[in-house]
Structure formats: structure tokens, C-alpha cells
Amino acid sequence: MLRKLTIMLGIIAAVAAAIAPNVLHLAHPYRLYDGVVPAHTIAVAAPTVTELPDFSRYQQTDEKKQAFFSFLGPLVAAENAVIEEQRAGLHALYTKWQLNPDSLSNEQVSWLEYLAKRYRVEFSFTSETEAEQGFALLKRRVDVIPETLVLVQAANESAWGTSRFAQQALNLFGQWCFREGCGLVPGARGAEATHEVQKFDSVNASVRSYLRNLNTHPAYYEMRQLRAEQREQNQTIRALDLTPGLLSYSERGEAYVEELNAMIRVNRPIIMDAMDDDKPVAEPGFTPSSDSAPE
Template sequence: MTYLLSCRLPNRHQSLQPLAMARGLLAAGERLLRRFARSRMQRRPGLCLLMVVMAVCSVAEAARLDDELLVRDTTHQMPDLRALAAGNPRKVAFFELMIPLVVAQNQRLSEQRDWLQAMRRRAGEAGRDYSEREQERLNALCEQAQQRCSVSAADIGIPWDDLLASIDTLPLDMVMVQAIEESGWGTSGHARNANNLFGMRCFTSGCGTGRAGREYQRFESLEAGLAAYYQNLNANPRYARMRQLRARLRNAGERVRAEDLIPMLGAYSTRGEAYFATLNELLRWNRGLIRTVRERLAANGVLS
């Protein structure tokens, strides 16, 4: 497969002689390939293809992607997926980048829920007071969920049902289709420049990226942007109905599906029913590929 790219070198490289530039590009490519051999990214062919394509654009860009996508274990920056052809190459790269982040976020929330449920079972038991550390964690989770709690060693005033309704996971495929729609498969300006894949706005001048009067929040990493999206759906009063439905399904032992929660996202877009229809259409077209990529990542040990 051949990709024809229009590459623009940074100003500091424009004075390089052609031979020196070629040597620099070759060295950058060799460094990337060595990293591929040592990195788990070798198990993500879509992202590997993206990295090779970007490596030929400039030494500086290759080094940036090398640092941000291959080396960092805890945070990631959004690469420029426009380097890949629209269709499966771009889709696979997008899913390989985002699925592990969403799975990790859901895992953190699941662990928090398990701990909260254990604490709830202990509430009121004689001789089972909470330790100072447990009280601190309970207070922190109440704050995360924007719930008013009164926590002490023996006198616990926690709205457990409301708290557990807010500390919960989201369906992977729902998160994926919202990210697709809100970021144009990761190619929008606020996705590329601000790690904002979910169209989250801010409303004071200079608060983010974009034109005046329509600015988008800026995040230091994809993880930070994803966490803010979860926090929005899990704590914002405008999504209380979504959380209530999710809690009812959970308490009934039923699976929480994207199709169930999407109609509860009315506050997310002014498009109303048209927005729901778009998300459901993206779900129908991409659910199979999301499942395939997830299964491959899991088989290769990429997912926790």
C-alpha cells in the first residue's frame, strides 16, 4: 500500500541540505522501527502503519510521535490520523488508540464500585468502623460523584444508591461512536490540537481552542479528555436520567447497552433525535469492527 503525502518540514529544518535531511529521516525511521520491535505497539498494525507514514514527513514530527505514542505508558497525545486513508486504515488506528484507554477507564470505575459496595456492606456493622484512610477515600469518591456525604468513623451518612449510580462504567461502543461523531474519527482541530475527542466546550474567552465564541476545552492528554467526558456523564445533573436507567438495568442484572443509553443523551447535542439517529447508525456500521479490534488487542495482551 502506498501513501502519497504532502510533508511540511518545520522552519528549523528547512536549511538542511538534501543529503543531510535524508540521513536524518532514515535515522528517525530506524529509531522508530527499533522502538516497534520493543513495544507492545507492534501488536497494533493500524497505529504502526500510521507511525511509519508520519516518520517520512519530518524528523521532528517522527520524534514527537515516537515520544508521545510509543514511549509513554500512562498518557497519550492525539496523532494526526489524516495521514491515513479514510476507511479501514484510519478506523483501525482510531480504535487501536482509544479502546485500551476506554477499557482502562471502565476498569478503574469497576474497581471503585467494588470497593464502595464492600464499604456499604460494612456500614452499620458493630466494631467495623472505617479507618481514616477509608474515610478519606469515601469523601474523595463522593466529591468525584458530586454527592453530598457525611463520613466519619462510626456515623456514616452516604446516599449509597446515588453514589453507585454515578460511579459506574459506560458501554465501550457508545463511547466509541460519540468520539467518532464529535471528533470526525479524531481528525477535528479540537481532537488533534487539544486531545478533545468529545466536543466538550468551554465558555470564557481564551479558555481553550477554536474561534472566539466557540471554544473547546484543551486537555493535556487523551486520558484527561476521556476522564472529563466520563465525569460529565457520571456527575452532570443533565444526565441524571441516563444514570437512573443504567442503575435500574444494573440492579436488575441486565446488560447495559449503548442502545439503552443513547436516547438519554439529549443534553449532549442540540440536534435531538437526529443526533441519536447518527449515533445509532455509527453503532450499526462499526460495532463489528470495534469488537474485532478489541478481541485482537485482548489476545495480544494489550488490554488489562
């Protein structure tokens, strides 16, 4: 029900933007995601979670899986809902800009600049060509990751929430940082290596950082291309469609992707019990070419 509500609100926002492109459905969109506007203005919200359950107490594998997915699923859905809200705002402004390139307000331009900075995109209105390229690149990056893929990677990287990095650093995705003291030092780190496993203040922040990583890092360009192709064909974005773009996530490469694929197939029924998965992605009127702005 939670997931269906998110989708319905997203559809309503997109339709409203198409009908009345001069009206943005967020009063202060560039502040919303910095926590200035109360969380209830977001379509789906979740509490901030600062401690993981003890998943090791589950003796039965299926019980552990169900507990893990039921715990993490709503947090992933909430973070994806924020991205959906951002994408709806981007859709509205792109529609408005197409009708009249000079029609965007200072606030709306500021929000686009905020969004571009967050998603590491160079965005400029110097010319219509540069603006079109900026919108196209933002379109590829400001997008959700299927919950099944997020949950399976979290399970894989965190040993179902039982690893030291998960329990002590709330790091469910094996994300690194490179500033001394930013996380936990891996026991097997080489003498010349400087990375640490990043420590997060909340599970929510771990999920948020992972989504941003997949949506911005050059290593996952292929994944974003695969997702964009599905979007342009009005196809459903599924976890198995995107795993070929994750070869660089692990030094194991193909073997890692094959392991993820196997986990997706085996665990999909359990995940489906925890939450709805893989939504339709048709977005009429918002299809700047994915070839117009190479990353």
C-alpha cells in the same frame, strides 16, 4: 484479553469484599487516583498519550475506523478500569457499613469523602438514612460507560480524530470550558458567547473528563437512571440502552441520538475486533434503591 483481565480482577475484588468486608483491598484508596500510588496497582493501566495520530492519512474508511478504535480503545478501557476499581472499593465499604455503621476507619471515611467530591455527591454519616442515600447516589454515578458508546461519540464529535479541536486540543468529545484561555475559541462562536473548546494535556485526560461529565452532570441523569435499572436487573449494560439519556449532549436532540444509534450498529463489528465490549453487571449484595436519593 486485557478487558477479560479487568473483569476478572473486578470480580475477585467484589467477592473478597463480600467474604471479608473488614478488609479493604486498597491500602490508600483515596490517594490511588491522584497518582500518588504507582499505576501498576490499578487493574489496567495505559500510557499517557499527548499526541493524536494523523488519521487523515488513511484513504480507506474501514482502515481509518480500525486505526481510530484500536488507538483509543485501550485508553478508554484503562479509564473504565479505574472507575471499576473505585466501584469495587465503594462496594466493599458499603458492605462493611451495612454490617456495622460504626465500623469504617477514618481513612475509609476520607476515601468516601474524596469519592463523593469527585462525583459531586453530598455525602454525610449524620444519620443512617443520609448515609444510605449517599451510597445510593454514589452507586449510580461511580460506574462505567460501555466502550462502544465512548468510542462512537468520540468518532462523531472529533470527525474520527481529524478535527481541529481533536488535533490541537486533544478534545475528542466537544467538551466546553468557560474560563478565558482554557481552550480553543470556536470559529462559529456567537458574539455574546464565552465558551471555549477545552484543551487537554493528554488524550487520557480527555476521556477521563468525558466519563466524569456523563457520570455527574444533571443533563445526563436519565442516562444514569437507565444504567442503574440495568444494574438492578442484572442485565448487560449496552451502548444502545444508554443513548436515549444523551438527548442533551447535542442541540440536535433526537436526531443526534439516532445518528449515534446508527453509528453503533454499523461500527460494532469493528469495535469488537479492537476490544471486548459490554460486560455483565451482576453485583449481589450492592443494590441500594435507585429511588432513595434523587439527583
